[in-house]
Each structure stands twice: as structure tokens, then as C-alpha cells.
Amino acid sequence: MSAPRTFTIPLIIACALFMEQMDSTVISTSLPVLAVDMGVDPISLKLALTSYLVSLAVFIPISGWMADRFGALTIFRSAICVFMLGSILCGVSNSLPEFVAARFFQGIGGAMMVPVGRLVILRSVDKANLVKALSYLTIPALFGPVLGPPLGGFITTYFHWRWIFFINIPISILGLYLATRFIPNTRADSMAPLDWPGFVLSALGCSLLMMGLATAGRHLVSSDISLACVVLGALSLAAYVWHARRTPTPLIDLKLLKIPTLQAGVFGGSLFRLGIGAIPFLLPLMLQLGFGFSAFHSGLLTCASAAGAMFMKTIAARILKRYGFRRVLVINGALGIVSLACIGLFSATTPYLVMFIVLLIGGCFRSLQFTSLNAISYADVESRSLSQATSIASVAQQLSVGMGVVLAGFALQVSNQLQGHATLVTQDFWPAFLTVALAASFSIPLLRRLPANAGSEMAGREQSKTSSA
Structure with a gap:
């Protein structure tokens, strides 16, 4: 067996x-x-x-x-x-x-x-x-x-x-x-009851807020319905925060966000992902509608980022051990944001190889940032709270990527309308990429607040310091 x-x-x-x-x-x-x-x-x-x-x-x-x-x-x-x-x-x-x-x-x-x-x-x-x-x-x-x-x-x-x-x-x-x-059908010996009110409030809050933001300005539903969804979604999330503070076993325990490393990973990570999450939406549209690429050639170019991410996975641990979480998150995060903004400089005349290299290098930066954020989030979380911390980080990650798509769509729409284009053209995309890059840049001040030795044990730096001393 x-x-x-x-x-x-x-x-x-x-x-x-x-x-x-x-x-x-x-x-x-x-x-x-x-x-x-x-x-x-x-x-x-x-x-x-x-x-x-x-x-x-x-x-x-x-x-x-x-x-x-x-x-x-x-x-x-x-x-x-x-x-x-x-x-x-x-x-x-x-x-x-x-x-x-x-x-x-x-x-x-x-x-x-x-x-x-x-x-x-x-x-x-x-x-x-x-x-x-x-x-x-x-x-x-x-x-x-x-x-x-x-x-x-x-x-x-x-x-x-x-x-x-x-x-x-x-x-x-x-x-x-x-x-x-x-696979065996294992079950828990004992478990707390499900926080049904918390689940309903969080589900309504996330769904309505994102639906309202995503439908705004596109006339898929009326403006009044979009606004109502945003308001009701925000109120539901506020009600969940109030509820979570008063129940002994909340669906998502927000008190864990008092942990500095988890706080930086969730909030700093969410802002960074807000920018990066726009790439799968903006890049294929720009390559196919702006540059005239086929879906196949667009896909071949888009996978360059993932190839860079694969390479970075092999050396991420060594980089963190050498430089520490705080330095890597701040410097590498800034480089990742610059690489995101550079995508907006692409044009139909940009050589295919140049675009591939920029996306490949950008994929390396983004992969190292995600690896570091995922790790630092749990650096100071106790074992009994890992499940709750995972839920917080997972929900924040999905919502931030979704918000990135919403922001990118809104910026692209505004850019298209202000420039007076009947359809999407190449010139509409650089303001959208710049907007999401600026949004991601707000993650850097939050990550700079981390202690210099944050996650030292996880990065394997404590042993190095002890031996050198």
C-alpha cells in the first residue's frame, strides 16, 4: 500500500x-x-x-x-x-x-x-x-x-x-x-459546527460586490442594478466583519490578520496580485485584437511567463536564504511591477523575440514574488490556525485577481472611449497596463513595513547567522 x-x-x-x-x-x-x-x-x-x-x-x-x-x-x-x-x-x-x-x-x-x-x-x-x-x-x-x-x-x-x-x-x-x-473516505473525529451565517454573508458580499463592479459601464445590466450590487455586497462584507468578531468559530477568523507577516502577505500580496491578475485578460486581447495574432500564436507567446515561473521555482529558496524575505519582496516586487508596465510598451512592430524575453523575465519576477508571499504569510501562524490562515489567504488571492480583471477592463474601456476608437486598437492598451501596474505598486510600502528578519527561520537564514557569529 x-x-x-x-x-x-x-x-x-x-x-x-x-x-x-x-x-x-x-x-x-x-x-x-x-x-x-x-x-x-x-x-x-x-x-x-x-x-x-x-x-x-x-x-x-x-x-x-x-x-x-x-x-x-x-x-x-x-x-x-x-x-x-x-x-x-x-x-x-x-x-x-x-x-x-x-x-x-x-x-x-x-x-x-x-x-x-x-x-x-x-x-x-x-x-x-x-x-x-x-x-x-x-x-x-x-x-x-x-x-x-x-x-x-x-x-x-x-x-x-x-x-x-x-x-x-x-x-x-x-x-x-x-x-x-x-483514495480512502476519511472523516474528522470531531469538528466545530459550520458558521452558516458567516458563509451566507461572505458569499453574498463577494458575489454581489464583484458582480456590481464587473458589470458597471457595459450595460449588461442597468447602472442602478450594478450600483445596488456594489452597495449590498459592501454591506454584506461589513456585516460579516461584525459577525466574525462575535462568534467563537467564524468561517474566516479575521483576528489572525493581527499577525504582521500574515497581514503583509494578505494585503501586500492582494495589491500585487491585483496588477498581475490583469495579464491573462489584457495580454491575449492586445495580441489578437491589437496586433492581429492568431489565438495559437498568442498562446505560444503568453506561455513565456509560465516558463519563466517554472525556472524561478528551482532557485527561489536559495534567493530567499541569501537575501531574506523583506529585501526580496520589496526589490523583486518593484522589478515585477516594472516588467508589467513594460508589456504596455509592446506594439505591432515589436519583435516577437523581444516580447518573449520580456514576458519570460517578468514571469521570473512574478513567480519569485508569489512564492515569497505564499511562504511569508504562514511564517508566524501557529499549527492550530493554519487552516483558517489558508482560508484567509486563498479568499484574498482569488478576490484580488478578480479585482485585477475588473480594474483592467474598466481602464481599457475608459482608454478606448477617451481616445474615440470604435473598436479596441493597440493604443487602447498601454493606459490599461499602466493603471494596473500603478495599482500593484501600492503593495511595496506595505511590504517595506515587514521586520528585517521576517521569516528568517523559514528562509533558513537563522542558522547561517548563528554559524557566522
Whole structure:
């Protein structure tokens, strides 16, 4: 049984993660073609990206509780089924509202698959083999974003965008079979009751706020409805904060944000991701609508960032050990923001190789920043609070990326209208890239507030200082 537990189970979970990661990236290169097929403005398709991210933010916090209550295998298989059904609904959608609703439903499955999958590994593999098992889980996280854009572009260019979602069907069926055969249906011995009021308030707050912001100015719904969604969403989130302070077991324990390192990781990280989250939305639109690239060539170029991210994963630990978290987060973060702004300088005459190199180097900066932010967030969190801290960080991450798409869409729309262009052209994109880069730059002052020795033990610097002393 050691082989299934150490190797087979992590790879089954890894396949689900690969499917979720790849699905999140393949759609980006298909946005312009989707817009034409559905007869909508390309900017309106930001709803397709934000609806999925909001769904993740809403349902990730309760995934662990559901696995404890109903069994990890039960929830994992249910998540695969929901994700597969959501993929089918996406593939048969004929209008933007149908597609947005299908993406939200698909996100429910994605929100359950990955956290529950990690929980399965933690409970199924002994501690001696845990590091090895978790290493198998990182493989799809690296290859999914690399393969996603060119695959999505290839399918869109030479077949039809609907097949992007239909390819999830055989993968899901195989995952269901393997999960049933190898994964135990573990449950928790004891557990706290679910904070239902907190779940309802947070779900309404996230969904309504993002929907209101994403639909503003595009006449998908009336301005009054957009404004009402924003107001009701903000009030719901404020009500959740009030509720969380008064319940003994809140869905998301906001008191943990008093920890300086978690605070920096969540707030500083959210601002940085707000800028970076706009890339999957803006870049394919600029390459295809602005420069006239095919979806396939756009996807090949877009994967350069993921290739840079893969390379940085191999040396990130050494860089952190050498320079420490605070210095890396501030300097590397600034370089990552500059590389984001540089994308806005691309034009139709920019050599393909130059664009590839800029995106490749930018991917390195962004990967190191995300690795550092993810690690520093948990540097001072006690073991008993890790689950809650993970929920806080995960929700903040999904919402900030969604807000990045919303901000990018708004900036692109304003730029297009102010310059008087009937359709999106190359000149509309540089103000949008500059706007999201400026938004991301506000993360630097927050990260500078970290202590100089923040995360020293995690980076392996304490031992070095002791030996040198």
C-alpha cells in the first residue's frame, strides 16, 4: 500500500489540479474568439474570468469542513462531477449570461477539488513520505499554466473553442475511477459546527460586490442594478466583519490578520496580485485584437511567463536564504511591477523575440514574488490556525485577481472611449497596463513595513547567522 499512498494518491490529486489549472489558463487565449461568437464586446468577457474566481473565493473556505463532515472521497468525487458538468455547460453556452453562470458553477467544483485533494494527501501519506508526496502535487501547478495558453490557442485556431471544455470530460471520468479505487473516505473525529451565517454573508458580499463592479459601464445590466450590487455586497462584507468578531468559530477568523507577516502577505500580496491578475485578460486581447495574432500564436507567446515561473521555482529558496524575505519582496516586487508596465510598451512592430524575453523575465519576477508571499504569510501562524490562515489567504488571492480583471477592463474601456476608437486598437492598451501596474505598486510600502528578519527561520537564514557569529 506504500506505493498507492506515496505515489498514486498524489498523482490522482495532481491530475485534478492540472485540469483545474489548465482550464483557468486555456480560456484566456480564447476570449477574442468567444466575444465574436457570442456577439459581445471583448471587455464584457471579464465576467467570465471574475465569475470563476468569485466562485473559488466563496466556496474554498467551506471545502475543508465539508470533507470532514461527509468524507474526503465523497467531496472529492462530487467536486470532479461538478467541475465536469460545469465544463459541459460552458461548452454548450450560446450567450454571455449562460457562459458566466456555467463558469461560476464550474468554479464550485474547482474550489472543492484542490483543497480537499491536499487534505486527502495529508491524511493518507505518512509524515516520512509527505514531502515526496507533496512534490508530485506541484508538477501540474508548473505545467498547467505552460501548456494551457498554447493548447487553448491551438484548439481555438484549428478546431473550436467549445472543445477547450469538452476535453475535461475524459479526464474527469478517469479521475473518478482512480479516486474511487485508491483514495480512502476519511472523516474528522470531531469538528466545530459550520458558521452558516458567516458563509451566507461572505458569499453574498463577494458575489454581489464583484458582480456590481464587473458589470458597471457595459450595460449588461442597468447602472442602478450594478450600483445596488456594489452597495449590498459592501454591506454584506461589513456585516460579516461584525459577525466574525462575535462568534467563537467564524468561517474566516479575521483576528489572525493581527499577525504582521500574515497581514503583509494578505494585503501586500492582494495589491500585487491585483496588477498581475490583469495579464491573462489584457495580454491575449492586445495580441489578437491589437496586433492581429492568431489565438495559437498568442498562446505560444503568453506561455513565456509560465516558463519563466517554472525556472524561478528551482532557485527561489536559495534567493530567499541569501537575501531574506523583506529585501526580496520589496526589490523583486518593484522589478515585477516594472516588467508589467513594460508589456504596455509592446506594439505591432515589436519583435516577437523581444516580447518573449520580456514576458519570460517578468514571469521570473512574478513567480519569485508569489512564492515569497505564499511562504511569508504562514511564517508566524501557529499549527492550530493554519487552516483558517489558508482560508484567509486563498479568499484574498482569488478576490484580488478578480479585482485585477475588473480594474483592467474598466481602464481599457475608459482608454478606448477617451481616445474615440470604435473598436479596441493597440493604443487602447498601454493606459490599461499602466493603471494596473500603478495599482500593484501600492503593495511595496506595505511590504517595506515587514521586520528585517521576517521569516528568517523559514528562509533558513537563522542558522547561517548563528554559524557566522
